[in-house]
Amino acid sequence: MFHIKIKLCVSFILLISWCATAQIPNYNYERSLKGISDDWHSVTIPDNVFGKLQPSFQDIRIYGINEKMDTIEVPYYLKVNKDHLVIKEHSCQIINSSKTDDGYFYTIKLNQQSDISDIKLLFADANFDWKVNLEGSHDQKQWFNILENYRILDIDNTSTNYSYTNLKFPTANYLYYRIAVKSDKQPTLTSVHIFMQKLTDGILIDYKVKEIKTSQDKKMKSSEVEFELVNPVPVSSMKINVNGSNDYFRPISMQYLLDSVKTEKGYLYNYTTFKRGTLTSLEDNEFEFNSTMAKKFKMVISNGDNQPLDIKSVEVKGFKYELIARFTESADYKLVYGNKSVHKPQYDIINFKNNVPVNIKALTVGNENQISKKNVQSKTSLFDNELWLWSIMGIVILILGGFTYKMLGNTVKD
Structure with a gap:
């Protein structure tokens, strides 16, 4: 009887393990990857992908399907081409x-x-x-x-x-x-x-700025300059171009839109400050800061008793983000992303960056396709939630603990 219980528990544990590893990645989007010819390649993250990722970029993967219909997960590390x-x-x-x-x-x-x-x-x-x-x-x-x-x-x-x-x-x-x-x-x-x-120098990407809107707050003696980008992207520098030749020194607060709330009177926008500095005719007015993921920005310029500055344009740039990946076999590879529950991957190659060739070929990234969830949900709905898995594993541990306690009790009686 005891051996039957042990076999049952072992089978149960194997079932849980199988369910955990057989989960189909519940990603929302995919893009084809073309041009694979070597072991190492780079994949530039497209601009319109950033807004669909978790803040730490942990929900991006490269998967391949080979001729045997086996799924291959490609290891990579994220490279940010910063200035050094x-x-x-x-x-x-x-x-x-x-x-x-x-x-x-x-x-x-x-x-x-x-x-x-x-x-x-x-x-x-x-x-x-x-x-x-x-x-x-x-x-x-x-x-x-x-x-x-x-x-x-x-x-x-x-x-x-x-x-x-x-x-x-x-x-x-x-x-x-x-x-x-x-x-x-x-x-x-x-x-x-x-x-x-x-x-x-790092590798910078220019981001297109939509129409700039400027307003004046006479009570606070300040100007507000609002502008928006096409997509949420990691921004690392801004250059503010001012018309005119007069000297000026103006404190400036640079902010991005954190969130918004819809009310009966319209939307209330909540901005947060990420950079403070001074606009001055002595310098290029180019501000550098830690990469900030945002789409909508606002700059507050303190004018004091001076005339407001005429802001001609704003140049927004960000460092190039790319995946450095290693491919080991022939397969149909795709870049997949968009998953709120997935954890950050742990790949060995993060510790061996020095072994990556200097000049590697960039892959062509295809158009975005939304992944259908119909078949995936029907097969894995029970085990998609990690809470179910942990609950079942907890029950198994309790059962095994009970068996062990009984065995110890029987041994003492004997």
Whole structure:
């Protein structure tokens, strides 16, 4: 009798295991993949796919059906083609300061001659607007111009807190640098930081912006600029182009639409802030930030007592997202996605990225098709819900525990 119970339980466990592994993936969409010729390929995620994925992209898979009608799951890892910035700071010291009719001069010596591209000046002063010249020399006898009439400034008041004291220039290699500050009073230069920045550009995609709508809030003395993209996509940078040649410094809050609620008076939109900064005529007004998945955006510009800015256009970009996948056999492969309950896949290749060939061919991604659920639901409706599986497994564990308890009891009696 005991052996029969054990066999029954084993059969029950095997049935549960089979049901768990035989679940048909309940995805909503599929796209064909064409052009497979090697072991490794890349698959660029189309723009109109992002809005149908879970936030962590865990519900995207590559499946294939071979000649034996077996299902093959293709391992992949997600690659985001971001910029890669390497910053190296070089130690230095201010060895001389002087004054002439042309301004105040500071001579800086690097501890070791190296390539540099940025010098950050820190002043104890506030609310200044100065022009500076930058020169380089190998021996302090012959000086070479690097920057001329370069503008630095600091604004600190109730409406604006902005400082721009970074000197940026093409890579230079000198042992000595001389900074001339054109000021009526002596600046209080507290420290100098010298860097070499090397940027490896990522791959950016331009996203089309629909019509820009601008409105004014006279009470708050601010402008609101609203715009929308064609699809929800991961956005990582925005460039705001302003008409006019006048100088300006305006605090800006960049927001995206989090959700909306329909009321009797219409929709109420809930925006959340993802970036704060300053619009200024001194810079390109290009803002970079962590990738943000959104479709509808709003920018709030604080004007103070100034005339509103004329926003000419907004350029929106995001890094290229692609799957790096390994194909091992001939099959009919498809990209499938759209599943709210599936977990993130665990593939070995995530730990072996260095073994992927440098130049791999991109596959052609077909048009989107919606997956029919008629046959799938009738066969797997009971086991699609993980709660059923865990409940049944719990019952089995209780039964096995009861059998074990009885066995121990019988052993004690004997």
